[in-house]
Amino acid sequence: MAASIIQRLRGSNSERRRTLLLTYWDGAFTALMIGFSESFAIVWGVKMGLSLVQIGVLSTLPILIGAFAQWIIPPLISNKNLKVGIQLAHLVQITGLGLLLSLKGNDEIYFQLLIALTFYWVGGMVTGPLWLDWISGWLPHGKFSRFLGKRNSFVAAITLFSFLSAAVLVGGFEREFNPDRFFIIFAGGFTARVISWIVIWFHSSPPLRKKPTLAIGIQKLSERSRKPVYAIICFTVLFKFVVNIASPFFLPYMFEELKFDLATYVLITAIPFLGRTLYVAKWGEAARQIKPFVGLQIACFGIAANAFFWSLAARPAFLGFVEFLSGVMWGGFDLFVVLIVQNYWPGSARKILGFHLALMSLASLGGAAVGAHILKVNGGDYIALFQSSAGYRALVALGFFLVLRRLKETRVSLKVYGDFLATVISIRPSMANIGRIIPLRRK
DSSP states (O other): OHHHHHHTSTTOOHHHHHHHHHHHHHHHHHHHHIIIIITTHHHHHHHTTOOHHHHHHHHHHHHHHHHHHHHHSGGGSOGGGHHHHHHHHHHHHHHHHHHHHTOOSSTTHHHHHHHHHHHHHHHHHHHHHHHHHHHHTTSOHHHHHHHHHHHHHHHHHHHHHHHHHHHHHTTTTSSSOOGGGHHHHHHHHHHHHHHHHHHHHTOOOOOOOSSOOOOTTOOOOOGGGGHHHHHHHHHHHHHHHHHTTTGGGHHHIIIIISOOOHHHHHHHHHHHHHHHHHHHHHHHHHHHHSOHHHHHHHHHHHHHHHHHHHTTOOOHHHHHHHHHHHHHHHHHHHHHHHHHHHHHSTTOTHHHHHHHHHHHHHHHHHHHHHHHHHHHHTTSOHHHHHHHHHHHHHHHHHHHHHHHHHSTTTOOOHHHHHHHHHHHHOHHHHHHHHHHHSOOOOO
16 A cells, blocks of 8 residues: 555655655554553553542643643754654653553552653654654655645554554453553553664655745745734634543543443544544545645534534444544544645744644643533533533634635635535545455456
């Protein structure tokens, strides 16, 4: 799959093809690390008897510290040192994974897990903006959205596989959880990140661009004319805030209100990865053909509907369908946030992307705090919380749409929105994506 994608990049030389192919190997081992460590570290803490307050701190403080690191560090790295910066950030994350392996069930477990997750998130969050600037140097910006969409689809598929495999290894589909099994998957995550670091070592750095060009669909703009992207940054940060009023509480809702067993929880949690796998490549293709900010608005409205759907029914099959749509929409949202900033600051997007991603992380933490307060005030009424979050999301998405309609750089006809959505959900490409996961018979 990866080789065929890269072969289609016209004008590619052998060194470029080799490097881009290595990004798929790097992505595969990164996905294995995520499925084997990040997804289960907090679960292990819960199984070891940590309090709700401690779990809350573990779920937020490391990400908060990582957000500040993501804000401060990437702009300090020059273009010629991007690869070194990526490898150093990987080493920080490897340190965190190593600390997960050294955890012991004693009175110090809370502080040990806090330090391990802090190293993990700092290394991972700093890596993102650096990697995007570094790998974008190998591609004409008109092809970057397609490449990134297809790679993200590939990574989502591996993440789905690794998450389900880890759930089986720790006994997620059995009645009893064995905490000792967690160290098996933590070791797998550690090994995967070390291999990923080695793969990065063999990557070649792209030639430095003297005059970078902007992507298709984005005109070359002066500093004063960059107000559309500033508006997008402001609205996406606000959107993240209102989204997280509800998002962290889907998990306790499933366990406390719906009484789902762990196997059901694992399956519902895994389904969004399937949505990303099948559709994120189509988001990238649609962004290449039309405009990424159009897709971002569509994704926001889809995510707004997600919280409302959670309040309609409690059946696992329906919630699984809702989470599939959630994976589709979030795959588009995350992709377009990166593409829009990359288009306006080609080759140096980390200077604003790190700031943007950090603001969204901080907004997510703020939203979670507000959601917890609302639950405390309303007596733990999850349905009311989900419905209120859905309303806030819809209002922000509508405001986003109206503001972009007033800016000439982002004003398009309503037909463009329909064309964009039709490109994403078209039957033929969807079947092609399915064929990458489940081999289909061909004549």
